[in-house]
Amino acid sequence: xxxxxxxxxxxxxxxxxxxxxxxxxxxxxxxxxxxxxxxxxxxxxxxxxxxxxxxxxxxxxxxxxxxxxxxxxxxxxxxxxxxxxxxxxxxxxxxxxxxxxxxxxxxxxxxxxxxxxxxxxxxxxxxxxxxxxxxxxxxxxxxxxxxxxxxxxxxxxxxxxxxxxxxxxxxxxxxxxxxxxxxxxxxxxxxxxxxxxxxxxxxxxxxxxxxxxxxxx
Amino acid sequence: xxxxxxxxxxxxxxxxxxxxxxxxxxxxxxxxxxxxxxxxxxxxxxxxxxxxxxxxxxxxxxxxxxxxxxxxxxxxxxxxxxxxxxxxxxxxxxxxxxxxxxxxxxxxxxxxxxxxxxxxxxxxxxxxxxxxxxxxxxxxxxxxxxxxxxxxxxxxxxxxxxxxxxxxxxxxxxxxxxxxxxxxxxxxxxxxxxxxxxxxxxxxxxxxxxxxxxxxxxxxxxxxxxxxxxxxxxxxxxxxxxxxxxxxxxxxxxxxxxxxxxxxxxxxxxxxxxxxxxxxxxxxxxxxxxxxxxxxxxxxxxxx
Ligand code: SF4
Numbered sequence: 001x002x003x004x005x006x007x008x009x010x011x012x013x014x015x016x017x018x019x020x021x022x023x024x025x026x027x028x029x030x031x032x033x034x035x036x037x038x039x040x041x042x043x044x045x046x047x048x049x050x051x052x053x054x055x056x057x058x059x060x061x062x063x064x065x066x067x068x069x070x071x072x073x074x075x076x077x078x079x080x081x082x083x084x085x086x087x088x089x090x091x092x093x094x095x096x097x098x099x100x101x102x103x104x105x106x107x108x109x110x111x112x113x114x115x116x117x118x119x120x121x122x123x124x125x126x127x128x129x130x131x132x133x134x135x136x137x138x139x140x141x142x143x144x145x146x147x148x149x150x151x152x153x154x155x156x157x158x159x160x161x162x163x164x165x166x167x168x169x170x171x172x173x174x175x176x177x178x179x180x181x182x183x184x185x186x187x188x189x190x191x192x193x194x195x196x197x198x199x200x201x202x203x204x205x206x207x208x209x210x211x212x213x214x215x216x217x
Numbered sequence: 218x219x220x221x222x223x224x225x226x227x228x229x230x231x232x233x234x235x236x237x238x239x240x241x242x243x244x245x246x247x248x249x250x251x252x253x254x255x256x257x258x259x260x261x262x263x264x265x266x267x268x269x270x271x272x273x274x275x276x277x278x279x280x281x282x283x284x285x286x287x288x289x290x291x292x293x294x295x296x297x298x299x300x301x302x303x304x305x306x307x308x309x310x311x312x313x314x315x316x317x318x319x320x321x322x323x324x325x326x327x328x329x330x331x332x333x334x335x336x337x338x339x340x341x342x343x344x345x346x347x348x349x350x351x352x353x354x355x356x357x358x359x360x361x362x363x364x365x366x367x368x369x370x371x372x373x374x375x376x377x378x379x380x381x382x383x384x385x386x387x388x389x390x391x392x393x394x395x396x397x398x399x400x401x402x403x404x405x406x407x408x409x410x411x412x413x414x415x416x417x418x419x420x421x422x423x424x425x426x427x428x429x430x431x432x433x434x435x436x437x438x439x440x441x442x443x444x445x446x447x448x449x450x451x452x453x454x455x456x457x458x459x460x461x462x463x464x465x466x467x468x469x470x471x472x473x474x475x476x477x478x479x480x481x482x483x484x485x486x487x488x489x490x491x492x493x494x495x496x497x498x499x500x501x502x503x504x505x506x507x508x509x510x511x512x513x514x515x516x517x518x519x520x521x
Pocket of ligand 1: 306
């Protein structure tokens with residue numbers, strides 16, 4: 001079975017037979033590509049069956065995290081979503097697509113534009129309140145114009161994004177993280193709480209759960 | 218319809234209907250409104266107090282709810298030059314409704330039954346602050362200054378509780394909204410109250426009616442209890458903040474508000490207090506992400 005998580009920018013593909021995992025830009029997917037099951041913003045164009053992204057995230061958490069009580073946060077390029085379980089029971093979930101959106105994409109664009117290698121930048125204590133990616137970028141450019149080093153200004157934005165994500169997920173003691181931003185060391189280290197990293201293929205684990213349950217039912 | 222046994226699940230009782238003192242009427246039946254020349258034709262906004270409504274009935278007034286008129290057609294273009302884009306959908310609806318039933322803006326969008334020929338002689342606006350938002354003050358100014366329609370501002374401090382039978386019944390959620398609006402008129406006319414049977418809830422909806430898109434109701438099971446301001450309306454105590462703040466902590470609850478509504482603060486605060494609550498807001502038309510959020514919430518809570 002071919003499973004697909006088609007986000008706004010990247011497509012994550014899992015072949016369940018060979019266990020091969022691939023990441024591509026969504027824009028590089030062939031027009032004729034059709035996964036068997038998938039999830040994500042762009043899924044309807046590229047899969048025969050689609051599953052709700054929050055359900056996929058919840059399934060992923062249940063299958064990948066041993067402890068029945070957890071917060072799993074997925075920060076992608078366009079949006080963020082989380083689920084909270086306690087003793088195996090669903091408690092909360094939320095998905096921000098409007099306010100606070102495009103933060104992941106903003107961080108990537110900013111890194112490219114200012115030529116920053118995030119893995120070499122130290123987390124900052126000060127932060128820029130990032131209501132959304134666009135406003136956040138505006139603040140970074142203001143700081144740079146006022147003489148702050150571009151790396152420091154960008155790191156302050158990332159700290160701000162982390163704080164708003166932490167608040168969004170209802171300030172847990174420990175966050176399990178997935179999504180594109182988990183590969184950004186600065187982002188992970190700027191989180192104001194303990195973090196556990198699941199890789200960016202976690203959502204596909206949730207899709208797999210769903211596909212297997214469907215096949216067995 | 219009265220017993221709520223609606224066999225066609227896709228039927229929307231409020232589609233293309235007009236709410237008047239005679240209940241929801243549709244299509245040709247509206248013709249009874251055609252020539253109310255001998256009777257005062259009064260628009261109301263909000264829930265005026267009993268005393269005011271009784272006075273209108275004694276004058277045999279034709280009463281048109283400007284909140285609910287054309288419930289399912291939220292056409293906001295006429296408000297484009299009056300209100301900013303980012304504004305409460307319900308205020309837009311009220312203004313569009315007023316424009317459509319007066320000479321001010323005419324015929325082509327709304328049907329011509331009411332347009333122009335029977336201009337509203339008076340608008341009564343319930344402006345009790347706590348019941349609604351203080352945007353009503355702006356609507357009132359607009360009516361007075363721009364439309365020059367006679368305006369009466371009233372406050373509703375009614376405290377006599379009428380109960381929440383519809384809110385706690387098993388009729389489909391979209392019908393609940395319609396019946397609650399109609400209940401107000403039934404009560405005024407002293408008709409037998411509509412009291413559907415209590416149903417054990419699977420989940421709850423808290424908030425104002427989803428003015429921007431009633432189709433959101435279709436995602437909820439029939440066993441959805443209603444709380445918040447909508448419940449206050451059935452109780453005929455729209456200003457009862459204590460009642461509005463109530464929720465049932467034992468059932469998963471969706472706390473809803475219109476986008477740009479001050480009640481959003483209350484809804485998101487209560488959602489954070491509720492052990493299994495979720496806040497959602499919506500402008501005009503439900504978005505794909507709101508549907509996904511809502512259905513995931515209901516599925517993960519094993520409601521649907
Ligand atoms: S939905 Fe909120 S902002 Fe809109 S009219 Fe009602 S109370 Fe006011």
